[in-house]
Amino acid sequence: MAGPPRTGLGGRGSAAPGDAEKAAGLRRMKLLALVLLIVMAIIFVFAFALQRQYPWLEYVRAAAEGGMVGAIADWFAVTALFKYPMGIKIPHTAIIPNRKDQIGASLGEFVETNFLSEQVVKDKLASVDIARKAGAWLAGPAGPERVAKEGAAFIRGAFKILNDDDVQAVIEGMVRRHLLAPPWGPPVGRLAGRIFADGHHHTLVDLLVDRTVDWVRDNHETVSQLISDRSPQWVPQFVDGLVGDKVYLEILKFTKAVQSDPQHEVRRSIDTYLNSLADDLQHDPVMIARAEGIKAQVLGDPEVRELASRTWGTIKAALLTAVDDPHSELTMKFKAAVHDFGTRLVVDPELAGKVNAWIGDAAGYLVTTYRSDIAGVITETVARWDAEETSQKIELQVGRDLQFIRINGTVVGALAGLAIFTVAHLVFG
Known part of the structure; x- marks a missing residue:
């Protein structure tokens, strides 16, 4: 059975903002690491050739030799993460392309276990104090206006979607069920x-x-x-x-x-x-x-239908008229209610605590109930990515820092080679 189609991280040929700058920085760091390796190789060649004439060059040769070994070993380690070194399919190389799906599954599990925890979410929300921040915004001049504006847009959109006959049928059914039956x-x-x-x-x-x-x-x-x-x-x-x-x-x-x-x-x-x-x-x-x-x-059938029609028509006309007029009584009272509620959230610690508790409980319930589905988005998304492009993208994001491993490996290898040769020369020689 065929798996999901492989797709790029953002589509083939797409580039995130700053990718060009990151790619240039990655190239510079690769070039610097390569230059250090070449410098060590040149030093090694000259020191090896002249060490019999100048014995002290043995120490230089040992340092250069260690530096080359460190540089090559770390180049191999860094390269093996993203591709086959020199195209040779050595076991346990090209780790990211070959184990992309497993990495995605592990990442999803890690996020689910450590981040999508009910207690973690509740503690974070408690530290943010959403109720007071929301109250301060609602009590300000922009809050009620924005809520009223969005509410009016929601009501207009709802009326466009709702079918008048369907709503009247619902009202008629409610009247019959609760009033007439x-x-x-x-x-x-x-x-x-x-x-x-x-x-x-x-x-x-x-x-x-x-x-x-x-x-x-x-x-x-x-x-x-x-x-x-x-x-x-x-x-x-x-x-x-x-x-x-x-x-x-x-x-x-x-x-x-x-x-x-x-x-x-x-x-x-x-x-x-x-x-x-x-x-x-x-x-x-x-x-x-x-x-x-x-x-x-x-209240016979005609009267009930007429009552449902008049009720819905009256409600619809009144609401549309009110939301279209920013100075209507309904709009002004709604804004005042929003402002008063925001003020209470700011000045009433008990109410703010209750709202924060409700938010925390709701978020905790959502996390507990759907955290596997949320984490599954990570796993499924990574599984759909193209392996080669995924490797290239990850290298683009972290490769510049990984090149420091090569540079540090060159320096540490040189120091280690020098130290080993010196100790061996002093002990055995």
Whole structure:
């Protein structure tokens, strides 16, 4: 089965900023290391040729010989990391191209173990104190403006993506599920029972009684005319007037009595009726069925669809109008809320601590849950890289420093060769 296609680090022929400068520095360091090797070789040749004539040159020859050995050994070691020395496929050379995938896997495992640790992430976030820094930014002049701007862009983008029919269908479904599906009688009865038990309905009863008294007081002629219209034709007109006045006065007296007496029989009768109605709405199947019938008449299919359409249309129009106007009431209140929240994060250590804890917990959860996937990105990315180009890129990044190994090897080899020859000459010679 074929593996993933090999790709360059940034695509074939691509170059990161500064690569040209790094390549020039690498060439200079390689040239310097090579020059030192050549210098040691020249010194060795002349010292070897003249050492019989000038015995002290034996020490120079030994130093040059050691320097060449160190330079060649370190050249081999550095070169073996990136390619086959002189193109010869010596075992355990060209390490990076040949073991690129294993290196990527090891790097991913190293990052996962040492960096993507829940405690490491939490400790780092705690030291940063994100809550206070975010609060300072939100409390500043630019924070609320930026949040409002980005929020407005998000809302406009969401409305472009959302389908009106789909949203209306969701609203309609919610209305049916949460408003229409449950029976209305029992919850309305329980609510009404609490209202009646606490006496909150007395204010409405007082209002109705007051309006009744006002109407009776202002409609003497209307009451008298009603009596006259309903009396027999043979009754004299003056009798109708007397009866009408008497009935009017009795009605006015009765309504005023109801108005002035909180414990009037009519008021108690109203309380009894209302409490009975609340109880029937909860327990009487006939009353519950009547409430369901009223619900079905008031909120049938057409009414529910129209309600969903109007609700979504109103919300959408209001939000779009508000976010398009930076001075709208909604936008200004949103900015003020963002500013207040930022200020609280700065001045309230308890709130800032809670927010930091939430952030730490969330980051810890994400790291714990997905750290293998995050580290897998490193392994998979390295596996997709082209081996030769990977070696070239890595050499470009660290090769200049590695050339110091060659230079140091030349110097250390020369000193070691000189020291060994001197000790051997003193001991054995």
